[in-house]
Amino acid sequence: MHSTLRRLDLNLLLVFDALFRHRSVIMAADELSMSPSACSHALSRLRDALADELFVRTGNAMQPTAQAELMADGVSDALHILSDRLIDRSPFSPATSEKTFVFAATDYTAYAVLPLLVARLERLAPHLHLKVIYATHHDSLDELREGRIHFALGVSHGKATLPEGVAACDCLSDDYVVIARKGHERIGDYLSLERYLAERHIAARPWEDASSVIDGALAQLGRQRDVAVQLPSLMAAPYIVAQSNYLFTLPRRAALEWVNTLPFIVHDVPFEAPRYTLRMLHHVRHSGAPGHRWIREQLMLALDNASSEPSDASVI
Template sequence: MKDMHVSLRRLDLNLLLVFDALFRHRSVAAAADELSMSPSACSHALSRMRDALSDELFVRSGSTMQPTAQAQLMADGIGDALRILSDRLGSSAPFLPASSTQTFVFAATDYTAYALLPALIARIEGLAPHLRVKVIYATHQDSLGEMKEGRIHFALGVSHDRVAAHEGVEVLDCYTDDYIVAARHDHPRVAGSLSLEQYLAERHVAVLPWSDSGSVIDAVLARQGIQRDVAVQLPSLMAAPFLVMRTDLLITLPRRAALQFSKVAHLRLHAAPFETPRYTLKMFCHARHQSMPGHRWLREQMRLALSEELDAELE
């Protein structure tokens, strides 16, 4: 017990705020501006950290301050600790969107981030101009462990069935969608309506964001005793439409994403020649954060952003 927190006793904990700002901005001037201190005071704080931790922490490279290997190792832990402290200390304070600099952390895949965040950020940009949103890659559909530990505030996932209830976790349904098939616009064999025989004769791209789960489309086909030929398996949706645009491969993907990608990747969309499952985009949050005024405010902005998106689609 005597040696507990010995490294912390060597360091003024206010310096961790400077470290976090420097790591994010890679600039003494920008970090100082965020923390409402002078650049010289920020530089002095960096010198104190270097002395206390026996490491340069940030070294100049051109016009930026790049973190050392030691700073890279420290960054995530310091960021998580500051967010948890901010959550606890700010839970009883009023939330003022116009001046808040809180950071909210989302766990998402590239698709679930695409499905919600553009509408949300567009909505809050003017209401909370200093608010920060950080997205980390979701390794599981609900990222339950990260929420329990306080490392994230929200998780975005998709579900094709009812999600099992977890103590302390609230699940909010965002919207429900289905799947369609996309091919390049001048595909030599696929035009007009797509038959099951044509579908199975072609090769496919499959997107599997979670390594511990298979493709829902392959599961549907397997129940019918049939199998498609998957030529390329990707962990992310981002590259998939552009890969399809330049090959004869097909991809079966969420309708909303397909409609957007078809505008930029010159894809032709086809109804799937079999009954595809419907999925629901879900937002998960933990009870440990629900007393935070800022958390409640952001949840309401998500609800309003989704409502506006759905209304626009109906017009």
């Protein structure tokens, strides 16, 4: 059991991970505070132990082999899990910490939360690192449980029950609106349910296996909309609306950000759709960790400050 691990210096996995991310011996060595020659020697030891070249120089970059590509995610995940499990007894100092926090998010949840948080961290924790990966599910529970991420930005509708071992901070709550191109010949100042259903629609569905809350609300009325364009993310949809007669139902917060720069009109949803809550989830094993606690506090402070500032966005 673990025969490969017994003949491998596990410190070499740190070198592998840095090389895979940077594609450069010099940059990997700099991150690991070692000399480039020591980094090259470590790579040679890795190649001998794993019987594969792992990285091949192509131009100015070290490109991974097929074997390295297969290993990369597993090595990265294992290092994150080990980092989380090992106890760091040193106090967390935001001003000097170089810790990396990994978030899972969609384009919209990242857009709604991270600009506010990053602006605050830039001032208070200038050496901190954030890594954002695409959320593979609306709550990313598997990634949280396995330690592959520290935080997940997710959306819930109504009162969602959290699974055992997961805690959440509610970031913001909002409702949905409908946007239509300004000058749409069939839609005036009022959007009725019948007109809404008569038009064709754009739908943002990040996960193939997840149902749409808008389609679910319509199904309760025994109605169905005609989805002409299905997208894996939200951000392109307003630009498509501006060039077409399709309608798009989206969070009000996002619509208000775009309404002054794109030629569309914002309408209330002409049926009862649930409000949503954007939440930052984390595993309870991190609840008492000083760095994790500090990140959660900074996010809530950033959101509180933003909500207290007057908005000049208007709805046409």
